[in-house]
Amino acid sequence: MNSLQEYPAYKRLPLQLREADGNYFHTADGKRVLDLYGGHCVNTLGAGDVGIGRALAAQWQECSFTTNLIDMPARQDLLHALAPGLPPGSWQMFCSNSGAEANENLLKLALNATGRDTVVAFEGAFHGRTAAAAAVSDQKNPAWPATPFNVRKLPWGSTSLIDSSVAAVILEPIQSLAGVIMPAPGFLNDLREACDRSGALLLFDEVQTGNGRLGEMWASQFFGVIADGFSTAKGIGGGFPLGLTFITESHAAKVPAGLCGSTFGGGPMAMAAAMQIQKRLVEPGFLDQVKKCGALLQAAAGVGPVESVQGAGLLLGLKISPSTTARQVRDALLAQGILTGLCNDPQILRLSPALTLNAADVSQFLDALTSLQFCE
Ligand SMILES: Cc1ncc(COP(=O)(O)O)c(C=O)c1O
Structure with a gap:
């Protein structure tokens, strides 16, 4: 009897995807998740354009x-x-x-x-x-x-x-x-x-x-x-x-x-x-909107566990204060319905959302960051 399993290349996130639409995932258990990771910079126009x-x-x-x-x-x-x-x-x-x-x-x-x-x-x-x-x-x-x-x-x-x-x-x-x-x-x-x-x-x-x-x-x-x-x-x-x-x-x-x-x-x-x-x-205003949303996200500096923001446009690294790790922040945000990314620096939370991100998405993220509480 043959068997076939996937080679364990990835440590998977605790998300059961039902469908992805624009800047959001919908999970099998009915949650709506804001995607600020964009499939590692792939989803330029979000999912399902x-x-x-x-x-x-x-x-x-x-x-x-x-x-x-x-x-x-x-x-x-x-x-x-x-x-x-x-x-x-x-x-x-x-x-x-x-x-x-x-x-x-x-x-x-x-x-x-x-x-x-x-x-x-x-x-x-x-x-x-x-x-x-x-x-x-x-x-x-x-x-x-x-x-x-x-x-x-x-x-x-x-x-x-x-x-x-x-x-x-x-x-x-x-x-x-x-x-x-x-x-x-x-x-x-x-x-x-x-x-x-x-x-x-x-x-x-x-x-x-x-x-x-x-x-x-x-x-x-x-x-x-x-x-x-x-x-x-x-x-x-x-x-x-x-x-x-x-x-x-x-x-x-x-x-x-x-x-x-x-x-x-x-x-x-x-x-x-x-x-x-x-x-x-090349549509008029498209890249201006990328700059604008990038600038809005820079306002995350000093919000909740974020010390500072580095990067440019919509490729950003949020430096997390030393008492917390980026992984803890990523997990806490995911529990609130927002997907962000990690990288090789344990203190940097990575954002690479779709370029169709809008100001309402950014506010949702900033509100969620503000609400995060971590025990020292
Ligand atoms: C900067 C950079 N170069 C190259 C690659 C490799 O791309 P691919 O996974 O499509 O081979 C990646 C993938 O993450 C990347 O981030």
């Missing part, structure tokens, strides 16, 4: 899937829609299915474009779980027996050791899993200069910071520093798997065509979902 649903249904009718050997209007449409919002420059884009894949391809392109063998990454970083993405992540328990290239790990904020052996410097412009840690003023500019001096490519992992989350389309624009290549995933598909790798045309020209490839990457359904997200992100 009607426009994405319609676009997917229409695309399925028109062409559900075909080989990448055939060009298709859905991919051309997305290229045209994304281009105006990109950081200034001439770019090429490669489509895959996840953040880790997008980073693997980014690193592969940088190593091949430079012909060098070393990548600089940062302590605290998280870039995914596949071999190359894990190699440049700060793994507490290294998951792979060997790294596929030389990795030089620098403390966050350091610009040392970026020399002529370095193909690329990869970083999250805001380190999310580490604790929503902002770059110190000038750090990204200094990295840009160090890369220009050494001939290394500056690579941004915009899996979390991209797609409007900071109130600008990309972190490049938020911080005013342009990378040579960047990746995104999560929010770009709003729940439909999609990873994108962007590299400047001048660097792409140094790499043979056909170096990257994927069966599903760039498939029509993912293109249709991403297209719908782009349409919403």
